[in-house]
Amino acid sequence: MPLKLTVIGLGYLGATHAAAMAELGFDVLGLDIDQTKTDLLATGRTPMFEPGLEDLLARHVAGIEGSSGRLRFTASWEEVAEFGDVHFVCVNTPQKHGEYACDMSYVDSAVSMLAPHLRRPTLVVGKSTVPVGSAARLASMLRELAPAGDEVQLAWNPEFLREGFAVDDTLHPDRIVVGVDDERAEALLREVYAKPVSEGTPFVVADYPTAELVKTAANAFLATKISFINAMAEVCEAAGGDVATLAEAIGHDDRIGRKFLRAGIGFGGGCLPKDIRAFMARAGELGADQALTFLREVDSVNMRRRTHMVELAREALGGGFLGRRIAVLGATFKPDSDDVRDSPALNVAGQIQLQGGQVTVYDPKGIDNARRLFPTLGYAPTALDAVRGADAVLHLTEWQEFRELDPAALAEVAGQRHILDGRNTLDPAVWRKAGWTYRAMGRPTA
Template sequence: MSLKITVIGTGYLGATHAAAMAELGFEVLGLDVVPEKIAMLQRGEVPMYEPGLEDLLRKHVAGIEGSTGRLRFTMDFAEVGAFGDVHFVCVNTPQRHGEYAADMSYVDSAIASLAPHLPGPTLVVGKSTVPVGSADRLATYLAEHAPAGADAELAWNPEFLREGFAVGDTLHPDRIVVGVRSERAEKLLREVYATPVGEGTPFVVTDFPTAELVKTSANSFLATKISFINAMAEVCEAAGGDVVKLAEAIGYDDRIGRKFLRAGIGFGGGCLPKDIRAFLARAGELGADQALSFLREIDSINMRQRGQMVELAREALGGGSFLGKRVAVLGASFKPDSDDVRDSPALNVAGQIHLQGGQVTVYDPKGMGNARQVFPTLGYADSAVEAVRGADVVLHLTEWQEFRELDPAALGEVAATRLILDGRNALDPEVWRKAGWSFRAMGRPTA
């Protein structure tokens, strides 16, 4: 008999996981507590921009013409409990308000709502990013509150999705990590992931704490690499060096590698910033805070980049006030191929300049709706050309392909001043300078 799978929480992670499980051939039931979200998903629509996800949903959501019908949605935990052999918990763990620690209330609520509806042997699988020690606590809770008792098992299976690549990362992951306490749990998860494992994806079996630590460790390493090259950009600014050439040179060392070595205004989004802060908080609770003290500096370097971009813009405009200056900002999402503006460096820079009196106009290919909700007082344009019209300076802050393909000559016709600052080191200086632009990039004072 084929396994039946449920996915609790249908946000970015859950919607992707549910669609991917249906693509792998399973009958899937997704649950959320937000009626509007369920209604959208039942129409085959997603509440966020993620390349390929809507097509995958429409291929499988029941009731859509031509779909496999393998994917349905509900708001009823009793239906989920009766339906599933394996229940994936994919709810959010945001930063707790006013603290570094993770807010576990959504995970705790999901487990508490599910437990009473588990009468027989079942496997509950956490995918959310949680503080180490959470799985042990939740496993105890499940055993005590599910009618099945100890037969309601828990496993932990961290997600490694990259926004913009989530569908591919789910169907063809670079590794699968499972924290389990029994051969049965391991066997069930091997069955769930048989297709990617058969394609060669490594399947790493660990204990609970290690599985919980893998995601936060990976994100901490990536954050460290990004902040390292941004620290080198600061040194290059002071010394007259070129951080792009520096990154190229050290990237040829295969112990270092070339990925995540593009200096700029730093990382943002819903994962890296809150995950490293939650890791710091949990290490403190465990008495291991000194081991992660370097992450405070990583966070500090990252946040400092935003202020440095603002100062670079001020210098470019003559070093005085932003009052009366028109500033075009290309980019609102925290990274390309996403409409996610959570903790976006681009929007943060735009907001700082606006608060200092600048007339800021923002354009982003996908993030405009979300940006307007976060910063309604900024100006918004429907195209890059309209954003740049009349601008005294242009700031390139999210490295969308659309921005790399812009025609500098055409933009120059509408700008008040041909002055561009590249906050992502993703544009070609020569192309812009040939079109008459003054070009400046972070960490490249002489390039």
């Protein structure tokens, strides 16, 4: 009999995973405690923007004309337990309020709600990003609470999704990591991921702690690489160098590589910032805090970039924001997403507003989420409307739409022609030709 899968938690990770597992040919039952979310997904729509995800849902959600019907949703823990051979736990692990540590309450709650209904051999698979040591604790919780006892196994299978590419990252991952303590768990996960493995995706088998560490280590490395090039941008500012040329030069070294070497206002989102902080907190609990002290400077460099962009904008306006109009292009923390969690763009916009600036924001997909988070900022329906009458324009999220803007058309409606490129993706020559004063981070002479 083919395996039946469940997905618990239908946020960004869970909704994508559920749809992708249906695409791989499995019958899937999704559960979320938020009825509004499951009702929306049942119509083939998503509460977040992710390219390709709604198309995938439409192909598989039961009740949609022409779909495979392999994907359904429920609010019943008992139904999930009876249905599934493999249960994927995809709930959120946010940063604790007022602390660096990870909040495990959602994961603990999901396991404690599911376990009492597990009356037959089954596999529970954690996909959430958790502090190392969590899997062993949760495995004990399952054995204690589940009627099937030792017949209920746990595996840890960290996710490596990039927002904007999540569907492809799930269907064609660059690696699959599984933390297991039993060959049967490994065999079940090999069956789940048989198709991507047959296409050449590496399948890495590890113990629980190593599997948990893979995701946090990967995110810590990427955050370090971003902050490194931003630290070099600070040096370039002081020395009169050009960080874009510097990045290109060192990126040709295949030991370094070119990815994540674009200097700018730094990283944000729901993963990198909270994951490196939780990693530091957990290392301290384990008595290995000195091993990760460098991450404090990584975090510090990252947060400094936001303040530096505010300073560059103030300098462009002659020393102050009071009564000045500022257009901000970008609200999301990255392009091809509507995610504004810990968005550097909105942080900069908020700082300028607090200092007296009249800020108007435009983003192709993130306006609604931004308005909920920063209701006092101004918002515009187009880039042209945002720029109209502005004394300075800040490019803070690298959407393709912004790279294709016509600087001459914007120049006709702008109050003053100051463009500050916080992502180093605009062409200085094109903007200067249209009469703009161009300034980028780490490129004082560009």
